[in-house]
Amino acid sequence: QVQLQESGPGLVKPSGTLSLTCSVSRELTAYDWGWIRQSPGMGLEWIGHVSFSGDTKYNPSLRNRVIISADTSKNQFSLRMISVTTADTAVYYCARVRINVIRGAVFDFWGQGALVTVSS
């Protein structure tokens, strides 16, 4: 079992920067770690993910505004999104990413989610 917990401000002003941290109950090695968001009443959107070594993959629609990084010394990884608008209001989830031809490409453990509201 792996526990993940998101933390960060719940309110961000338009044009500001959204910053979230995910704390993980185990070492980050051997897996990738990702962020997914869900707008109120909407579906799920993959934001991106980072490997323990720092390699990143991003959703092309968000690539220009997002940075995901990992701090293996703290068992944490982070999301930074710049130039936010009200459209970025959502519940942000962190999750462990498992990519394996045998065991699939999935998000197998999730945090409980953090609501971030973009409003002045």
Next chain:
Amino acid sequence: EVVLTQSPGTLSLSPGERATLSCRASQSVRSSYLAWYQQKPGQAPRLLIYGTSNRATGIPDRFSGSGSETDFTLTISRLEPGDFALYFCQQYGASQFTFGPGTKLEIK
């Protein structure tokens, strides 16, 4: 980008009935990389099925997945009260993940 479409948008059934949920992809998806999730109100999604047909740890055998290329199905053989929730399919390809819009399974 692979676009996933799910149908129906809402499925109304009674406990004990069989549920069949569909996920269609805009282009072929590697079967290893098609998954299903269940989400209940106020909770994070939970992985149900990976690699099209493999149940995740702790998922009862009432849940089964099938399909190939662009057409995939999640079947719940005998609905229990706790199965009424939102279900998403998800694919991975070209180093990108996409999710379907979801099917809401509600009690009739």
